[in-house]
Amino acid sequence: MSLILLLIIVLLLLGALPAWPYSRGWGYGPSGGLGLILIILIVLLVLGVL
Template structure:
């Protein structure tokens, strides 16, 4: 359960970093790249890891 909450939190943070304001439109998606990589890593670990019964 905590891993799912972490994945949701990371996804929401990723959405918050998307350029929405005119002054940040020139930045592109660069600021969210590191957080996107972290989100991808967490999602891969969520789905690859064997689940305990």
Template sequence: LILILIGAVPAWPHSRSWGYGPSGIVGVILVVLLILLLMGRI
């Protein structure tokens, strides 16, 4: 997950042309995973 986040940061040259789309998608996925983890543990 950390590698995906680093790869999705628009500051890196290979992903700069992608804009904020990939990082936004990754952010949504992380939020969903966090919610599922919290719901599973509580």
């Protein structure tokens, strides 16, 4: 389960990087969404759900 979560986080990190010209205008949307997912995962880990 943790390996799958790690792979998803790595893919989200790669997708949040503004590496292409059309994605530079997206602002904080992709990285903000990734931050929200990371916060949820950390809370679930602290509570012992995962």
